[in-house]
Amino acid sequence: MSVSGKGTLYVVATPIGNLDDLSPRAAAILAGADLIAAEDTRHSGRLLAHIGARVALISLHEHNESSRIARICHELDQGHQVALVSDAGTPLISDPGYRLIRALREGGYRVVPVPGPSALVTALCAAGLPTERFLFEGFLPAKGSARRQRLQALAHQQVTLVCYESPHRIVALLTDIDAVFAERQVVLARELTKTFETFLHGSGAALLAQLEDDPDQQRGEFVVMIAPAEPIDRGDARTVEGDALLSALLSEAVGVKQCAAVVARLLGGRKRDWYERAMALRDSTG
Structure with a gap:
């Protein structure tokens, strides 16, 4: 539940390069905000100039995020609307902000995402x-x-x-x-x-x-x-692992039936199949 009568924090995605990628909704929220918390106020100032908006800016970056929480809570307590932006793209994606959002969520404040560009x-x-x-x-x-x-x-x-x-x-x-x-x-x-x-x-x-x-x-x-790694053929992998285990057991003079039982229990599969592999391994090394 949000705190009744309080302001809202908007998490606003901004362009990663082409300024025309700023959505009309994002532009309206930025222009109508009482305060914008920006990773770099100079960078965000250029974006505001592009949309013809004049809004108060404060910095919020990895070195001062925790100390900014009280200031932003105070603004929200006054019923003000605050926007959070990063230098480019969607805030919090490899950018600061999660400590602020966590604190506001825990405090019951309203947090609204405004989706848009993301380099990812x-x-x-x-x-x-x-x-x-x-x-x-x-x-x-x-x-x-x-x-x-x-x-x-x-x-x-x-x-x-x-x-x-x-x-x-x-x-x-x-x-x-x-x-x-x-x-x-x-x-x-x-x-x-x-x-x-x-x-x-x-x-x-x-x-x-x-x-x-x-x-x-x-x-x-x-x-x-x-690109992803190629899928592992689990059957082949299990066979290789099982052969290694069978060979080790056989080298310790463990009987073929016992070898098959141990490997079936550890790796799965039919005991008879492991028995036949154990026989083949024993004969090949005999």
């Missing part, structure tokens, strides 16, 4: 990769060792992997992707909705070569998408 969705819909399931990682660790470890942990995910990256780290990221994912398909989306919007496709190594040939492709903000 914009890139996915034009990448040509599976989209029924995907895993969004935001920005991967800046340090190389931590970044590679995270990529290795994700390598077997059977979903499209998505992350954001900045221009000064894109080559390092692609180098790690090449090392971890080899020939896996990767799509780079850069400068989305802007004049020089580009989608590049290929393996990590192929994309590194393209960026080396054309340094201009290293500019701008990137959405990086990696």
Whole structure:
């Protein structure tokens, strides 16, 4: 339940490049707000100038978010309408804001999302990769060792992997992707909705070569998408695992029937099938 008589916080998605992508609803809410909490007030000031609006702005970013909560609650207590915006796209998606929203929800204030552009969705819909399931990682660790470890942990995910990256780290990221994912398909989306919007496709190594040939492709903000891992044939995997276990048991002089019983209990499958595999393994090594 919202606090009766209080103002509303609107979470407003703003353009990621092309200012014409601002929806009429978002423009009306921004123009009619009593206060706008912006990640960068100068950046958001240019957007307000574009729509001909003059609204008070305060900064809200990762370093001051917690301290801004009391100010925004005070504004809402006065019945004022407040808008939350990030530099581009949908607030809270790899941007600050969740601490504020959590505090307002817990306090019973009304929070209204105003949907619109998102670099994540914009890139996915034009990448040509599976989209029924995907895993969004935001920005991967800046340090190389931590970044590679995270990529290795994700390598077997059977979903499209998505992350954001900045221009000064894109080559390092692609180098790690090449090392971890080899020939896996990767799509780079850069400068989305802007004049020089580009989608590049290929393996990590192929994309590194393209960026080396054309340094201009290293500019701008990137959405990086990696194709899903190939499905594992569980039957084949279980067979390999079972053969290894059977071989180990046989090497310890465990009887064939006992081997089959143990592997069937641990891995499933018919005991008779495991018995036949155990016999074959014993005969091949006998």
